[in-house]
Amino acid sequence: MAILDYLLRKRKKSAAVAKERLQIILAREHIDRSGPDYLPELKKDILKVVEKYVAIDYDKIQVTIENDGNCEILELNISLPDSSTVPLTKVRKA
């Protein structure tokens, strides 16, 4: 119904939402890409372990490798959801 679409025109423009989402997706993928080939696999393995205890999303895990002079530093950053104190069994059932 074009007439309805016209009258109830959505306030938040979807193109702006698309752009925001893409900025986040691409930034994440660039980090994965800039590191060694095993980074995405490493992240998946870490996710498997963490998931045993807390339900989190893949993109909540950030692994970066930085070259600090003559040694490489692997930095692991996991942001837990607010409900992380809830035991996993309950998270899953919910």
Place this chain on the structure above:
Amino acid sequence: MAKVIVVTSGKGGVGKTTTSASVATGLAKRGYKTVVIDFDVGLRNLDLVMGCERRVVYDFVNVIHGEASLKQALIRDKRLANLDILPASQTRDKEALVKEGVERVLNELRKTHDYIVCDSPAGIETGAVMALYFADEAIVVTNPEVSSVRDSDRILGILSAKSKRALDGDEPIKEHLLITRYDPNRVSAGEMLSIDDIIELLGIPLAGVIPESTSVLQASNSGVPIIHDENSISGLAYQDLVERLLGEEIPIRFITPVKKGLFKRLFGT
């Protein structure tokens, strides 16, 4: 020096074959000896868009396997004498294209042609990597849509990491952004990513914008590359793209919204 141009995208159905056919035709029209190669093994359709499907006897894989000579497999375009088509094989064996074989064929074509246009299959796997591996330039075909932009970004990553030029440490592949199926009305309504959004996200220079147009389907129905159609805005936009690939600096056309009448606004198109 012959140039190898790959037309690639990651995502399927965004307009690679349409673009390959028109770019190759446009380059030939400008007097360059051009060949367009279908790398989409198993899903051959460049021959359909070029309108030469009934003349396919041998294909790319036959040449690689030495079952036919290049001369036997190349199909001369029916309109342009300096344009050849090398069709893809219908074999189901996706691994039929081996790097050494592809390189041998490309090197042979480099001796006889000015431009070699490679129509890549969709995806980011072997087939797509094979199509871009030997490229000097890349046309990255992108629709104004989230998944297409994401996949274009992935292809850019592969161009700069897995191509021959990248692995050899040569001068990087020259990248061109081509936005296709662009609808200025939807952009101005805030429903579609804009040209500037896409340039900002992908960070490569813009070579052209092809508007969405029904004439593209009509052209592919009749097997005539859209660039031949002087009455189609998409055809004219492809002509502009070819000029820019040849180094001409011309403004982007057909990107301002066309005003719809009140009737259309109320009742849709």
